[in-house]
Amino acid sequence: MISTAPLRRAAACCCHQDYGSATLPPLHLVVFISHTGEVFPSGFLPFAAGNVRSESLTRIYRESPVFQQLRDADQLGGKCGACEFRHICGGSRARAFALTADPMAEEPCCAYVPKNYVPPANVPSLQWRRPTTLSVL
Numbered sequence: 643m644i645s646t647a648p649l650r651r652a653a654a655c656c657c658h659q660d661y662g663s664a665t666l667p668p669l670h671l672v673v674f675i676s677h678t679g680e681v682f683p684s685g686f687l688p689f690a691a692g693n694v695r696s697e698s699l700t701r702i703y704r705e706s707p708v709f710q711q712l713r714d715a716d717q718l719g720g721k722c723g724a725c726e727f728r729h730i731c732g733g734s735r736a737r738a739f740a741l742t743a744d745p746m747a748e749e750p751c752c753a754y755v756p757k758n759y760v761p762p763a764n765v766p767s768l769q770w771r772r773p774t775t776l777s778v779l
C-alpha cells in the first residue's frame with residue numbers, strides 16, 4: 643500500500659494550511675508519477691517537474707518551478723486571473739492547456755464571469771465545443 647502522508651505534509655506545508663487527506667483545492671495539485679519515475683502535475687499536463695529516482699517527491703512538489711508556478715493563482719490568465727475565487731478554485735489547468743497550450747490560461751469550461759471582468763477585444767472566447775456528431779471508429 644502506498645502512503646499519501648508525504649504528499650499531505652507537502653500540501654500542508656506549501657500553503658500553511660492542513661487540508662488533511664479528503665480534498666485539496668484545485669491549485670494544490672496531485673502528482674502523477676510515470677513508470678520511469680518522472681513527476682508531472684497531472685496525467686494531462688506533460689511538464690516533468692523532476693524524477694523520484696534522483697529527488698525526493700516532497701522536494702519536487704514543494705520546490706520545482708513547475709509546481710510552484712501552477713500553484714501561483716496570481717499568474718493565472720484571462721478571467722481566472724481576474725476572478726475573486728482564483729485562490730480557492732483556479733480552474734482546470736489541464737483543460738486550459740488542452741485548448742490553448744498555456745496551462746495558466748483561463749478555464750475554458752467555467753461559466754462564471756468575475757465581477758468587473760471585461761474580456762479583451764478581438765480575442766475569441768474559449769468555449770467548450772460539444773461535438774455535434776459522435777464518431778465511432
Ligand code: SF4
Binds near residue numbers: 722726727728733
Ligand atoms: S473564472 Fe471560474 S474557473 Fe476561473 S477561478 Fe474563477 S470560478 Fe474558477
